[in-house]
Amino acid sequence: GAVVSQHPSRVICKSGTSVKIECRSLDFQATTMFWYRQFPKKSLMLMATSNEGSKATYEQGVEKDKFLINHASLTLSTLTVTSAHPEDSSFYICSAGGQGSYSNQPQHFGDGTRLSIL
Amino acid sequence: QKEVEQNSGPLSVPEGAIASLNCTYSDRVSQSFFWYRQYSGKSPELIMSIYSNGDKEDGRFTAQLNKASQYVSLLIRDSQPSDSATYLCAVTPLGYSTLTFGKGTMLLVSP
16 A cells, blocks of 8 residues: 655754654655644644645645745655754654545555654 | 534443444535544554445444535444554545544543
8 A cells, every 4th residue: 555654753852953854655656745743632733735846835823934845756755844942842744645646545644753852 | 614523532432342433524525534543652544535425344444424414434343452542534625635634533442
């Protein structure tokens, strides 16, 4: 079945550091990828929709200059948390599939990245 | 505003019983419906998709869709302790577009 790979799985770093998270679709081409954020015991929150070859679409309240998204190829999207602060500590999850996918896959999720900012 | 409603639970069932998880949605143009399972500290895992009215079975899982009532459910037969997780209902209006998630129902299966 469809597989989405997300890396790294865990990051612990100092405040002010920028952190890059990669999301790859391994066995299908995804023109659209999605980035979510989840706080403990809370529901998934869609942050942005990543579109290959164009700018990402951010949800209301998500700072595009804080959360930089690049979708340079049909199999790779990256999320960079710039100048991270403790309040950015969260579980970040990407998914691939959805409208625009060449294979019209349902969304499949990566394993997530647990980000802890000290 | 599009909404997907789920009872937060926890829903507690004994091992071997049938667990019934329910979901309602507000957007009548919704066409695709998904159930994801999320273990604590892990990312969601797709377990069922359903697109037309009626039942769809996959192993111990059965998804049921009633578009007239705007209702989708997931039945888990012969529930196992390993089924204990949060189950997320998700809908999308156009094929495989952006998903709207419910807040999830926590299922606890006791041995």
